[in-house]
Amino acid sequence: MASIWGHKNNRAGQSHQGAEHEDDQNAGDPTPQPTERTRLLPPENGQGYLSPDDPAVSPYNIWSVRALRAVSLLALAISFVWWTFLLVSIFVSPPLMHARGSGFFAFSYITLTTGYLVLGLLFFAVPSKPMTIWGSILTVLLLVNMIVILVVPRIRLEEGWVGIASVAWASFISLYQVIQNRAVAWGKREEEERLTGREETRRSLREWLAVLVEMVVLAILTIAAVLFTATLTLRSRDASLEPAGQRYSVHGDTYQVHLACVGNRTTGSADEPTILLEGDYGPVEHGLQPFIDDAYRHGVISRYCYWDRPGLGWSDNAPSPHSAGMAVDAFSEALALADESGPWVVVSAGVGSLYSRLFASRHLLEVNGIFLIDPLHEDYLDDLGKSSRGFYLWLRGVVSPLGLDRLAGALVRGRTREDRVIGRSAYQSDKFIKAKLQESLVAVSMTAAEVQSARHIQMGATPLVVVSSGLEVRGNPKWAERQEDLSHITKRLLSWDVVHNAPHEVWADAEGRNVLEQRLRDIVKESKTSQAE
Known part of the structure; x- marks a missing residue:
């Protein structure tokens, strides 16, 4: 027993001496290992630096x-x-x-x-x-x-x-x-x-x-x-390109539209109608207006007015959503601000025919004639309102501030400011793209309902002329059927002409120009007769 207890005491003494020896070594160690608490403290005496790859160095x-x-x-x-x-x-x-x-x-x-x-x-x-x-x-x-x-x-x-x-x-x-x-x-x-x-x-x-x-x-x-x-x-x-007419604030002064009138109001008799132009896809100044101006110079008409729909030409963009009926209301307001009054003969082409028909239905007693040039039928509003077209227009609008096409046109192709504002490059502007996007978003809803209502309330005695593109009629049976249908929107059809070789822009063809001028004379004459009655 004594030996056993002695052996245990010896082991305990050795362990105690080993611990004291380890404590002495730790006490004498000049670089103790950093702890979680001390590792971010400044080192003492330039020692104890961390590795550059240590996550704590941040x-x-x-x-x-x-x-x-x-x-x-x-x-x-x-x-x-x-x-x-x-x-x-x-x-x-x-x-x-x-x-x-x-x-x-x-x-x-x-x-x-x-x-x-x-x-x-x-x-x-x-x-x-x-x-x-x-x-x-x-x-x-x-x-x-x-x-x-x-x-x-x-x-x-x-x-x-x-x-x-x-x-x-x-x-x-x-x-x-x-x-x-x-x-x-x-x-x-x-x-x-x-x-x-x-x-x-x-x-x-x-x-x-x-x-x-x-x-x-x-x-x-x-x-x-x-x-x-x-x-x-x-x-x-x-x-810096000044508008041909004036800008008028409409819709509670939220935006401006451009309106211009050519001709003296006192020319001719008191019942001489004023021609109101509505352009097709782009600015009217690049399409229909030059032809009408030639007709004015030739004495076919005595006075005409034209405007830029919101987002086109010199007009501002309108708030969204914006339907064809809202655009027509803005046109009516601008005419009133300009102190313009009827009688009117509305002349339009393509998609602009939808707008002119709406205007005629809202000014029944002042519109004495409707002249449609290869007009777009309301059945084609489904094409304008396709979701794929809307997404494409939105995508074009998002990248439009980069101006890649406009810059290339100006630097390489010599496009002028007239081309970009009212000419062949107008479709590249962000305002134009926004206007077409707005048109697409409400084509099958608001605009379709407005055009359908306009057809129901159109006065049957209003003189009507329809001139269609022969190329479009021959190439698309559906288009031909819809052109014929539009020739019946009133009960007083003066003529429906199909110009054999004319494209969609009928006035671009020599025969088409001759037909259009003759039909303008006819509808102006009929308008005076209608006004006298």
Whole structure:
């Protein structure tokens, strides 16, 4: 027993001596291992530095860097909400958010801003000099855009406070991103020097890939800003083209439409009708108006008026949704503001015939003649309202601020401001695209119902002339049937002519011009007879 107890005491003594010896070694160790609590404290006497690859070496250790990231998250949330409002406003204009322009420019600026913020947050902890350089260039370009929008009165009016606020926000965020990138770079350098003893100049493969992605995306954003600037420059040039007539504020002063009248009101007798023109797909100045002006110079008619539907030519875009009936109401208001009164003979072509028929139904006692040139039948509204067409127009509108087609037309093809505003390139403008998108969105609903009602209430005694394209009639049996149907919208058909070789734009054919001039004489004469009765 004594030996056993002695053996145990010896082992206990040895363990106690070993523990004391280990404590003595730990006490004498000049570099104790860092704990979770002490690893981020400044090293003492220049010893105990962390590895540069340690996750604890991060700019997030600095509260100001964390605050910048929180501000970026807040800015991203604000941008996304604003982006959503602008997206919705293209289809349905919220109160006080209607812009007289298309709204696509403001949407593009906020899209750019949102993408820039996402990029900055994804690579927040990987700042780089290329990001600062590209960001600085982008900031300068956006500031130039803001100056252009503010300085040019017409662009400032079209974009409104929505567009101005959008480009100002984009400029601010771009400048903030540059400051943020420099601040994070400073914080990263400070933490590396404090915790590792030196600034880390190496980059991992992952960091190099991040820098490459940053450079590529920022280069794309900068190129987009360059195109925005060039397109705004073209818009500034186009804004200097004075309208042939005057702009009149309609619909509670929310937008303006252009109206012009040619001829002296006192010419001829008191019952001499005024011709009211309604263009086809594009601005009337590029299509029907030159032919009517020739007829005026030839003495076929004594006076005519024409206008630009909202979004076309010199007219502003209307709030969404916007139907054909709403456009006709704006036309009626502009005529009243211009102190124009009947009797009228409405002359229209293609899709414009829908608008002129609506006008005639709402001015029964003042319209003494309806002249339709290869008119679009209401059955074709389904084609105008196809969802695929609406999506295509929306997509065109989204990319329209880049102005790729307009810039190419101006630099390569020699397109002038007349071409872009009222000519062959007018379809490229964002306002025109927005107008066609609005037309498509309500074609099978509001506009179809309005045209159907107009047909029910049209006065049967109103003189009617229909002139159709021979090429369209022969090539499309459905079109031929619908042309014949339109010749019965009143009970007083003067003539229905099919010009053999004429295209859809009948006045572009020599025979078509002769037929149109003769039928204009006939309907003006019949209008006077109708007025006398």
